[in-house]
Amino acid sequence: MAALGEISLSNLNGGQKLAVKYYAMAGVLFAAQILFGLLAGLQYLMPDFLFGQLDFSINRMVHINALVVWLLCGFIGSVYWMLEEEAQRPVVGLKLGNLVFWAFAAAVTIVVIVYLLVQTGRGEVATIWLITEGREYIEAPRWADIAIVASVLVFFYNVAGTFAKGRYTGIAGVLVLDLIALFGLYLAGMFFTPNVSIDQFWWWWVIHLWVEATWEVLVGCILAYALIKTLGARREIVETWLYVEVALMFGSGILGLGHHYFWIGTPDYWLSIGGFFSALEPIPLVAMVVHAVYDSGTHKMQNNNHPAFAWIIAAAFGNFLGAGVWGFMHTLPQINLFTHGTQWTASHGHLAFFGAFATVNIAFFYLAMQKLRGEVWMGAGLPDRGWKWKWSFALLNIGMLGMTVALLVAGYVQSQIERAIGGSSWSAYFDAQAHPWFQQGMWWREVFGVVILIGVVLLAWDLLTVGRRETRVIQTLEPA
Amino acid sequence: MDQTAWWASGSFWRKTAIWVTGASLVALIFLSIDSLVKISAGSQRVPAYTVVNQRVDYVLNEERHVQQPKIGAEQPLFGRKLDAEQAEALVRHGKLTVQAKNCMDCHTLLGNGAYYAPDLTKAWLDPAWGSAAEREKAMVEFLLDPTDNARNTLGRRMPNLHLTEDEAKSVTGFLKWMAAIDTNGFPYNFTPMKQEN
Numbered sequence: 001m002a003a004l005g006e007i008s009l010s011n012l013n014g015g016q017k018l019a020v021k022y023y024a025m026a027g028v029l030f031a032a033q034i035l036f037g038l039l040a041g042l043q044y045l046m047p048d049f050l051f052g053q054l055d056f057s058i059n060r061m062v063h064i065n066a067l068v069v070w071l072l073c074g075f076i077g078s079v080y081w082m083l084e085e086e087a088q089r090p091v092v093g094l095k096l097g098n099l100v101f102w103a104f105a106a107a108v109t110i111v112v113i114v115y116l117l118v119q120t121g122r123g124e125v126a127t128i129w130l131i132t133e134g135r136e137y138i139e140a141p142r143w144a145d146i147a148i149v150a151s152v153l154v155f156f157y158n159v160a161g162t163f164a165k166g167r168y169t170g171i172a173g174v175l176v177l178d179l180i181a182l183f184g185l186y187l188a189g190m191f192f193t194p195n196v197s198i199d200q201f202w203w204w205w206v207i208h209l210w211v212e213a214t215w216e217v218l219v220g221c222i223l224a225y226a227l228i229k230t231l232g233a234r235r236e237i238v239e240t241w242l243y244v245e246v247a248l249m250f251g252s253g254i255l256g257l258g259h260h261y262f263w264i265g266t267p268d269y270w271l272s273i274g275g276f277f278s279a280l281e282p283i284p285l286v287a288m289v290v291h292a293v294y295d296s297g298t299h300k301m302q303n304n305n306h307p308a309f310a311w312i313i314a315a316a317f318g319n320f321l322g323a324g325v326w327g328f329m330h331t332l333p334q335i336n337l338f339t340h341g342t343q344w345t346a347s348h349g350h351l352a353f354f355g356a357f358a359t360v361n362i363a364f365f366y367l368a369m370q371k372l373r374g375e376v377w378m379g380a381g382l383p384d385r386g387w388k389w390k391w392s393f394a395l396l397n398i399g400m401l402g403m404t405v406a407l408l409v410a411g412y413v414q415s416q417i418e419r420a421i422g423g424s425s426w427s428a429y430f431d432a433q434a435h436p437w438f439q440q441g442m443w444w445r446e447v448f449g450v451v452i453l454i455g456v457v458l459l460a461w462d463l464l465t466v467g468r469r470e471t472r473v474i475q476t477l478e479p480a
Numbered sequence: 481m482d483q484t485a486w487w488a489s490g491s492f493w494r495k496t497a498i499w500v501t502g503a504s505l506v507a508l509i510f511l512s513i514d515s516l517v518k519i520s521a522g523s524q525r526v527p528a529y530t531v532v533n534q535r536v537d538y539v540l541n542e543e544r545h546v547q548q549p550k551i552g553a554e555q556p557l558f559g560r561k562l563d564a565e566q567a568e569a570l571v572r573h574g575k576l577t578v579q580a581k582n583c584m585d586c587h588t589l590l591g592n593g594a595y596y597a598p599d600l601t602k603a604w605l606d607p608a609w610g611s612a613a614e615r616e617k618a619m620v621e622f623l624l625d626p627t628d629n630a631r632n633t634l635g636r637r638m639p640n641l642h643l644t645e646d647e648a649k650s651v652t653g654f655l656k657w658m659a660a661i662d663t664n665g666f667p668y669n670f671t672p673m674k675q676e677n
Contacts, residue, residue: 044596047636052627055639056596057585123577123647134579136593170490174497192579194572196658197519197526200590201512236490243493247500254504255511263666264590265519265526271664273511337668341591341599414595423671426608429598430632 004374005470011374015083015091015162021101022077023368025108026361027460029070032112034456036063038449044442058119061132061139062112067353068137069108074361075215076155078222079175081364083159086225087166093158100154107147111140128192135199137207138189145190152183170239174246175221182214197265204260211353212281212323213253219315219360220245220288226312226363230303232477233295241291248284256281262333263340271333278331282324292316304475305370305378307389307466311363314397318355326351326404338419343441344411351404354396362396362459369463370474377472388462395455402448410441521568525662529567532557532653536660538605538672546665557653558616567653574654577647586638589658591666597638604652604659605672612675616652623648 002008009017040059043049050059083091091097114131121127128134129142140148156179163172189206193199224242227233258274292313296303303309326348330339339345366389370378382389414432422428432438486492522528527549535552554561562570578584584593587600598606608631609615622629624645626638643651 040596047634051637052639055586057582057594057639060585060594060596061582120582120641121580123573123580123643123650125576127580128576131580132582134582134584136584139582139585170494173494192576194529194568194575194654195519195521195526196575196589196654197661198516199575200592201515201519203592236484240488240490240493243490243497247493247497250497250501250504254501254508257508258511260592261515263663264592265661265663266515267518267525268664269511270515333664337666340666341588341593341595343595346595419668423669424599424602424667425671426598426603426606426631428671430634433636434632434634 002374004473005376005468006374007372008374009372011371013084013090014094015080016368016371018091018094018097018101019077019081020368020372021098022073022080023361023365025101025105026070026073026077027365029066029073029108030358030361031456031460033063033066033070034449034453036060036066038446038453041442041446041449045439045446054116055119058115062115064137065111065115065139071215071353071357071361074357074364075218075222077368078361078364079155079159079179079218081368082222082225083162086169086172087162089162089166091158092161092165093154096154097158100151103147104151107144107151111144114141115139125192135189135203138203142190145186149183149186152186156180156183169235171221171224171242174217174242178214178217178221182210182218185209185214200264201261201266204257204264208257208260209254211356212256213250215357216249216253216284216319216323217246219357220249222364223312223315223360226308226360226367227292227295229367230305230309230312231295231299232304233299237295241287245284245287245291248280248287252277252280252283259331259333259336262336275332275334279328281331282320282328285320285324289316289320299477302475302478303379304477305366306380306382306386307378307393307462308363308366308370310389310393311359311366314393315356315359315363318351318359318397320355322348322351322353322355322404326408338415339411342411342414342418343407343438344415347404347407347411350407351400354400365463366466369466373467373470375474376467376470377474378467379475382466383470386466388458389466392455392458392462395451395458399448399451399455402451403445406441406444406448408441410438410445413438413441527551527657527660528564529571529657530562530564531660532567532570532656533561535675536604536656537675538602538659538670544665547670548662548665549660551660557656558649570650570653571657573647574650574652574657577643577651578654581641581643590661590663596636599667600655600658601661601663601667602659602670602672604656605670607671607673609673612673615673619652619655620645620648623651 036059040056040063043056118131121131131141132139160176185206188202220242224238227238255273256278258270259278261270261274330336330344413435417435418428418432422431519526533556535555537550537552538547539550541548586594586597589600609618623643627640630637
């Protein structure tokens with residue numbers, strides 16, 4: 001055993017050692033996401049910047065693909081992190097899991113290199129197989145899709161197999177079913193059709209049913225585990241809440257898919273169905289806030305990992321605000337007609353992805369560091385008052401809120417000037433883009449983007465140093 | 481607390497979750513089947529690819545209170561009338577090019593994509609192309625050399641994506657076909673190009 005306060009893989013179980021690899025990859029991609037986001041944001045202000053070398057489309061593609069993959073890496077890592085403790089037995093196919101990790105990392109590296117160096121191809125099927133599919137969020141070429149499917153099959157085998165042979169908890173039950181849906185949905189995005197309406201119909205099955213349904217339930221599962229670990233919350237309560245959230249999340253989110261079917265050629269009954277069910281989508285997010293506040297109150301906020309717990313609370317509120325409030329603001333077709341395809345969507349997307357998902361991954365990074373250093377103390381009274389985690393927490397949250405509001409201002413200008421007044425033509429589009437209020441929104445977005453960058457640097461520094469030379473062991477939790 | 485009320489019990493919510501999810505999925509599957517039929521090429525909402533041979537307008541439907549495409553008289557693209565197979569091949573090549581050049585990470589199509597460049601849903605009908613007579617030529621020329629033909633005061637330009645002439649013509653065909661899709665009035669309040677009667 002390594003000394004307390006020193007980083008050592010021997011402090012972890014098999015699944016957790018694999019999880020740390022996924023976390024490392026997630027961290028690298030998180031940094032890439034922010035860097036390419038800053039480049040793309042800068043191109044709004046200085047259109048000649050890197051023009052012809054790294055065009056906006058490339059920066060933006062890497063920005064959003066890094067987002068998807070770092071979040072998925074974090075989720076996969078977190079499932080592996082909890083798997084052995086939850087199932088109370090070793091992972092069934094750990095060697096295979098390790099092998100797949102390296103294959104996955106290699107595939108991601110090749111895809112990114114091709115994105116950056118080859119960028120685009122001829123208008124033929126080979127381009128879709130080898131360079132890019134050119135469909136937002138799932139731009140990865142088809143060969144990589146197949147590699148991803150093969151990787152997640154192994155991951156799924158490990159999760160389902162380990163639970164099946166070990167303890168099958170309520171969290172396990174929800175998680176296994178959710179993973180089937182999550183990965184099954186990916187197949188809906190793996191074909192070509194000349195019909196753009198049918199293309200986008202299935203494309204939304206992947207995108208919406210991921211981020212507004214199966215991803216939400218997945219983070220529900222890993223947060224349930226995190227609440228048991230950090231607060232000592234009672235399993236019966238946490239699992240009951242998880243079922244409540246699944247019922248509300250799938251009950252609103254599955255047919256809430258209809259809010260993407262307003263304007264893509266699909267029949268107009270989706271205006272009513274999509275409007276109604278997506279308006280209900282904030283309800284499970286309110287339930288999550290209630291749950292988090294209830295559990296924290298029951299335990300008088302006594303928890304054994306202050307940074308992780310702060311990020312869990314940020315997840316509850318961030319999910320509600322970013323996905324719930326910001327989504328609801330423009331989900332009814334009567335307003336969406338003016339906001340669809342404007343910076344409103346960018347504003348909502350930024351806060352929702354950050355609030356609902358990035359926060360959860362960061363919370364797990366802290367749980368991982370705590371155990372990597374041998375279950376050290378990370379409660380009250382951290383050295384230097386824990387200024388690094390507190391400042392990075394503040395900078396990241398303020399940066400993201402600032403960016404969200406700046407983009408929303410730009411979105412207001414666009415929906416008003418381009419759509420309501422200008423007649424939605426190309427010249428109306430450019431009138432709105434050139435408006436000083438729009439431009440100011442873009443400047444502030446970039447400023448807050450830099451705030452986020454500083455927050456991330458501080459976060460990385462903190463994660464690598466928190467608990468170093470700590471002599472106290474993890475706090476024992478009192479049962480509620 | 482030994483006794484949990486039935487409405488607060490795990491088993492009640494587990495069953496509720498299963499039933500709600502199942503019912504929602506069944507409803508989604510039925511609606512999807514219906515929708516896919518209604519948006520297949522050649523349906524009332526999504527025209528056949530041969531629409532590239534005809535004039536496309538965008539007019540207000542008084543009853544629905546939204547604008548919708550109106551398919552008019554014969555107006556073949558590039559002066560050549562295509563049969564069903566050729567028309568599908570053209571749109572297919574156009575859409576493949578749109579994907580291969582990653583148009584969606586600057587533009588939006590049907591409002592989805594990135595917001596760095598204008599929406600392409602009704603690009604075919606946009607007044608920016610000048611007159612209807614010059615339009616298809618102007619579109620091909622622009623696609624072949626977009627960088628020097630930027631039309632905004634922001635300095636934002638489209639990079640030269642090195643399309644072949646064939647690709648540029650196919651993209652033009654794809655855009656004409658897409659403009660003929662009934663999008664429930666999106667984008668709102670669109671001002672189409674004036675076309676002679």
